Every structure is written in C-alpha cells, then in structure tokens.
Amino acid sequence: MPGPLFEDKVALITGAGSGIGRAAAIAFAQEGAKVMVSDVSKEGGEATVALIRDAGGEALFASCNVAREDEVAALVAKTVASFGRLDCAFNNAGVCHAALEIDMDVFRRTIDVNLMGVAYCLKYEIEYMSKHGGGAIVNTGSISGLSGAGTVDYCASKHAVVGMTRSAALRFATQGIRVNAVCPGAIETAMTAPLLADPAVRAQIEGMTPMGRMGQPEEIADAVIWLCSNKASFVTGQAIAVDGAFMCR
Numbered sequence: 548m549p550g551p552l553f554e555d556k557v558a559l560i561t562g563a564g565s566g567i568g569r570a571a572a573i574a575f576a577q578e579g580a581k582v583m584v585s586d587v588s589k590e591g592g593e594a595t596v597a598l599i600r601d602a603g604g605e606a607l608f609a610s611c612n613v614a615r616e617d618e619v620a621a622l623v624a625k626t627v628a629s630f631g632r633l634d635c636a637f638n639n640a641g642v643c644h645a646a647l648e649i650d651m652d653v654f655r656r657t658i659d660v661n662l663m664g665v666a667y668c669l670k671y672e673i674e675y676m677s678k679h680g681g682g683a684i685v686n687t688g689s690i691s692g693l694s695g696a697g698t699v700d701y702c703a704s705k706h707a708v709v710g711m712t713r714s715a716a717l718r719f720a721t722q723g724i725r726v727n728a729v730c731p732g733a734i735e736t737a738m739t740a741p742l743l744a745d746p747a748v749r750a751q752i753e754g755m756t757p758m759g760r761m762g763q764p765e766e767i768a769d770a771v772i773w774l775c776s777n778k779a780s781f782v783t784g785q786a787i788a789v790d791g792a793f794m795c796r
C-alpha cells in the first residue's frame with residue numbers, strides 16, 4: 548500500500564492563518580508533510596499550527612507579510628533552515644477590497660499583496676528549488692483571474708497570477724519545477740463572510756454558481772494537494788477552476 552502523499556516532504560503555505568490556506572495546511576499535514584504555516588496574522592497562523600499539532604502533524608509558524616520582499620526571502624530561508632528542504636509551496640495569501648470605484652490607493656494595496664506577493668514567493672522558492680532537484684508550486688488565482696467577475700483591481704491582480712503561473716511553468720519546466728494555479732469560485736471563508744451575512748446577497752452569490760452553493764475551503768485544498776503531488780506529475784502551467792461550474796456559464 549502506498550504511504551501518505553508527502554512523506555518526508557516540506558510544504559510552505561502563505562495566508563495559512565485562515566480559510567483556504569488553513570484548510571490546505573491541515574491537508575498537507577494529513578498527507579505527511581512538514582508544514583511551514585505563514586501569515587501576516589500571528590494569531591491565525593498559530594491557531595492553524597495548533598490544529599495540526601493536536602491532530603498529530605508537524606508544523607511551525609513564521610510571520611510574513613508577502614508584500615515585503617525581504618520578509619518573503621526570510622520566510623523561504625527559515626523554511627529550509629527549520630525543515631532542511633522545500634518541496635511544495637502554496638502561494639495563497641491574498642486580499643479583496645470592497646471598493647467598487649477605481650481607487651488608486653486600493654488598487655496599489657491589492658497589487659502589492661496579490662501580485663507582488665506571489666512574484667516574491669515565486670522568485671525565492673524557484674531560486675531554492677532549481678538548485679535542489681525541483682518542486683511543485685501552486686498559486687491562488689480566482690475566477691476573477693479568468694473572467695471579469697470582481698472589482699477592477701482584484702481582477703487585474705488575479706489575471707496577473709494566472710499569467711505568472713503560465714510563464715513560470717514554461718521557463719522552469721526543464722528544471723523539475725511545476726507551477727500551477729487554483730482558481731476558486733465563491734468560497735465560504737473570512738473573506739466572503741461580510742457579504743454572506745446578508746441572506747439576499749448569499750442567495751445571489753449561490754444563484755450565480757451552477758451547482759447552487761458556495762464552495763468550502765477544503766474543496767480547494769483537495770485540488771492543491773493533487774496539483775502538488777506526484778499524481779499530477781505531467782501537469783504544469785494550468786489554471787484550474789474549482790468553482791461549481793461558474794466558468795462554464
């Protein structure tokens with residue numbers, strides 16, 4: 548019988564203090580990975596570590612604001628120093644602001660986290676992986692990276708994530724590094740909670756999804772686990788929608 552998918556492997560996850568990142572951190576640990584749980588929120592990140600340890604898994608917390616290149620460089624270095632290697636990275640930290648008008652301050656803040664944050668992660672993860680036998684990277688895109696659903700700043704940042712994913716996959720394909728994106732539809736997390744508090748808005752969002760419901764963070768985590776595992780060994784450069792058929796309409 549095969550063992551867990553990530554036995555003796557190390558996974559780094561950003562935005563792991565809540566929602567999709569937390570679900571993925573728990574799923575990696577369940578599949579045997581040692582997990583570097585990272586978030587700008589110490590409280591959220593440490594709570595994720597506690598959940599993993601209570602279930603018998605191995606995890607450490609490292610604080611990191613992905614909008615800061617020096618902090619991302621230090622995060623990758625700390626992961627390797629703590630666990631001895633880096634095999635999988637889930638670049639998931641992201642923000643979504645409610646501003647409907649085009650506000651340039653909001654635009655810059657979204658780009659700083661959603662675009663530059665992923666770019667910094669790719670740079671330092673690939674720098675390590677290209678010298679140490681490769682690895683698998685998943686970036687969190689969105690249906691807003693595949694369509695115009697969402698605010699202008701958010702759509703711009705998530706289209707960029709899909710573009711960076713495809714370009715990095717091509718560039719590093721011969722170095723044993725696979726790079727994919729997972730593109731969630733409407734998922735029930737802290738990010739969507741303020742919207743879902745209004746039953747009419749919840750019904751509207753559910754109505755836009757052909758499956759007629761919101762997704763759960765664990766349903767995104769399952770796709771990330773598959774993409775990072777050897778079961779997806781010939782899959783790279785893909786932006787996979789996990790969206791209850793939202794993108795099929």
Ligand SMILES: NC(=O)c1ccc[n+]([C@@H]2O[C@H](COP(=O)([O-])OP(=O)(O)OC[C@H]3O[C@@H](n4cnc5c(N)ncnc54)[C@H](O)[C@@H]3O)[C@@H](O)[C@H]2O)c1
Binds near residue numbers: 568642
């Ligand atoms: N929830 C959805 O419907 C949905 C849909 C599509 C895409 N996404 C994307 O999924 C990802 C995760 O979102 P979620 O829904 O789990 O939201 P969430 O708010 O539950 O989690 C986001 C986490 O990212 C952290 N974070 C925010 N800014 C950061 C920064 N600068 N550096 C490090 N960490 C930071 C937050 O502290 C939080 O723990 C995001 O990239 C988001 O854009 C979410």
